[in-house]
Amino acid sequence: MTGTGTGVAAHRSLASLTAARLEKTVSADAVRHNLAVLRAAAGGRRIMPVLKGDGYGLGAPAVAGLLLESGVGALAVDTVAEGAALREHGIGVPVLVMDVDVAGNAEACARYRLMAAVAGPEQIGRHEAVARRRAEPVTVWLRTNVGFNRFGPREERDFDTVLDRLHRARAAVRVAGVFAHLSSSAADARETAEQAAAFRSRVARARAVLGRHLAASLAATHGLLHPPALHGTDWVRPGIGLYGLLQPSSRDLPGWADSGLGRLRPAVTVRARVLDLVTVTRAEGLGYDRTAAVAPGRRLATVAIGFSRGLRGPAPAFTGLLHGRNCPMAGRPGMDCAQFDVTDVPGARPGDWMTLLGRERAGGLPERTAQDVSAELGLSLYELLAALRMPVRLESGPRPEPTATD
Numbered sequence: 001m002t003g004t005g006t007g008v009a010a011h012r013s014l015a016s017l018t019a020a021r022l023e024k025t026v027s028a029d030a031v032r033h034n035l036a037v038l039r040a041a042a043g044g045r046r047i048m049p050v051l052k053g054d055g056y057g058l059g060a061p062a063v064a065g066l067l068l069e070s071g072v073g074a075l076a077v078d079t080v081a082e083g084a085a086l087r088e089h090g091i092g093v094p095v096l097v098m099d100v101d102v103a104g105n106a107e108a109c110a111r112y113r114l115m116a117a118v119a120g121p122e123q124i125g126r127h128e129a130v131a132r133r134r135a136e137p138v139t140v141w142l143r144t145n146v147g148f149n150r151f152g153p154r155e156e157r158d159f160d161t162v163l164d165r166l167h168r169a170r171a172a173v174r175v176a177g178v179f180a181h182l183s184s185s186a187a188d189a190r191e192t193a194e195q196a197a198a199f200r201s202r203v204a205r206a207r208a209v210l211g212r213h214l215a216a217s218l219a220a221t222h223g224l225l226h227p228p229a230l231h232g233t234d235w236v237r238p239g240i241g242l243y244g245l246l247q248p249s250s251r252d253l254p255g256w257a258d259s260g261l262g263r264l265r266p267a268v269t270v271r272a273r274v275l276d277l278v279t280v281t282r283a284e285g286l287g288y289d290r291t292a293a294v295a296p297g298r299r300l301a302t303v304a305i306g307f308s309r310g311l312r313g314p315a316p317a318f319t320g321l322l323h324g325r326n327c328p329m330a331g332r333p334g335m336d337c338a339q340f341d342v343t344d345v346p347g348a349r350p351g352d353w354m355t356l357l358g359r360e361r362a363g364g365l366p367e368r369t370a371q372d373v374s375a376e377l378g379l380s381l382y383e384l385l386a387a388l389r390m391p392v393r394l395e396s397g398p399r400p401e402p403t404a405t406d
Contacts, residue, residue: 019391021304022272025358026058026243028066028396030267034242035070037263039406041224042236046406048096048217050239051086052078057386058243058268061089062394067242068093073406076237080105083114096141098179100151106130110138115176117143119152121165124173131172139174141217142166142206146198147191148181159202163209170210177215178206179237182229185222186247189254196228203232222247225255243267245370245381266370269358270388272305274322274350275337285331286339292331301342303354306333310377310387311356318376321355321368323347357388 039047049067051060064075064086076096077083083095096115106126109116118124118140131138144159145152153159166175180199184191196218203216215234221241223229230236240246244266250256280286280294294300303320305311311318311333318329320340327340342348353360359367374384 015391019393020273021275022309022390023270024058024385024388024390024392025269025271026063026392026394027265027267027269028394030244030265031063031066031242032070034244034264034267035067035072037260038221038224038236038238038241041260042219043230045230045233046074046235047072048074048076048235048237048406049242050076050098050220050237052076052082052098052239053386054082054085056240056243056382057389057392059392059394060086061091062392063242064089064091066394066396071405074235080109080112080114080116084108084112087112087114094139094176096179098143100143110134110136116140117151117179118162118166118173119143119145120162124162124165124169128169128172137172137174139176141176142178142214144178144180144199144202144206146180146182146195146202148183150181159205163206167209175206175210175214177217177235178203179217179235182218182220182223182226185220185226185229187249187253189226192223192226193228196226196231200232221261222250224261225250225253225259227255240381240385243385245385247381248371266358268370268385270356270390271353271358272303272320272356272390274301274342274348274352274354275304276302276350277342277348278302278339287331287334294330297343298330298341299343299345299348300330300339301327301345301348301352301354302337302339304337305356305390306336306338308335309389311338312377318373319368321360321366322352324360324366326366327354357384 054060055063074094076098078099080097080101083097098117100117100119100123103126107130110130116127127138143151145154182192182195199218207214216232217235217237218233219229219236221238244264278300280296280298282296286292286294319326323345325345327342330339330341355368357368357373370381374381379387
């Protein structure tokens with residue numbers, strides 16, 4: 001019997017079969033440029049890029065390698081599994097696990113030398129138990145709550161209880177730093193300043209109990225627009241800014257003009273193949289139940305992206321860019337394909353690439369911006385890249401010498 005070829009090589013070929021239909025492309029040059037812009041905005045503070053959700057769906061190991069080549073000295077993820085995946089790909093720099101993970105993952109956190117977030121006594125206890133069982137200390141970061149209200153105590157007396165528990169566990173649990181999330185840094189300067197003041201107060205109390213060596217990290221990408229959020233911060237944790245994405249409201253903040261973030265470049269392109277073309281000859285519907293009416297004479301392109309890849313919503317809410325023209329979606333997307341009205345694109349042919357995010361390969365205008373696409377799909381910019389699920393290709397330019405080291 002002939003083998004079916006289900007090994008590693010076969011899996012790679014299966015991925016290439018999907019990539020022949022649709023792909024996300026990440027520009028290495030744009031990511032390097034954006035890292036330099038973020039470093040400049042950070043004013044000498046160290047950069048800890050966030051690669052949660054497989055780097056927002058862009059391939060965390062590949063992006064991590066690119067960032068390390070540019071001198072990044074630490075990374076952050078949400079879960080132990082994400083940190084372990086980086087280790088399995090040979091990433092050796094310190095990795096912070098920002099979410100408080102489940103108790104059963106504490107052992108793996110130590111085994112992979114990840115820095116766990118702790119926000120309460122029970123979490124400290126689980127990592128202390130692992131450290132004593134392994135007869136070697138573990139390193140953690142204290143996650144404090146200044147208004148994000150996802151992890152950790154809000155009240156000061158409860159925060160003091162956490163500090164006391166860390167102090168008692170200090171032989172087994174070493175605290176590297178204190179961090180928190182800002183809740184409204186893309187839109188609200190006043191609330192951000194209040195949360196930054198609360199964070200500085202807690203960092204001071206933590207250093208008084210646990211030692212002056214503790215690092216502090218508050219600002220992410222949008223936090224760079226707020227001088228109070230940078231005051232007293234040692235590490236900045238950018239996420240979507242690495243890919244040139246910023247919430248539109250951030251441009252109205254007082255810190256925008258001096259931030260330099262207007263120089264960020266879009267780094268991601270999403271495109272899918274035209275599979276076939278159909279000319280409608282009579283007034284009728286299309287797709288399941290044929291509920292979408294199409295007038296006679298319209299020419300429709302069937303394109304290789306559907307709701308299994310993140311495309312959603314009724315027509316004509318979404319558009320694609322083909323031969324320089326915006327083409328509205330016709331009807332609802334199917335599982336793996338959708339139809340777009342290309343009547344005004346007489347040169348459309350099967351095999352053409354339709355651009356769904358970014359510029360067409362030929363360059364120039366128009367452009368499918370991330371703001372346009374996120375609005376059409378009803379997603380935030382944070383959700384957008386991960387929601388469009390498809391193979392990712394890193395477009396690598398020449399590897400420059402690192403310009404900075406974090």
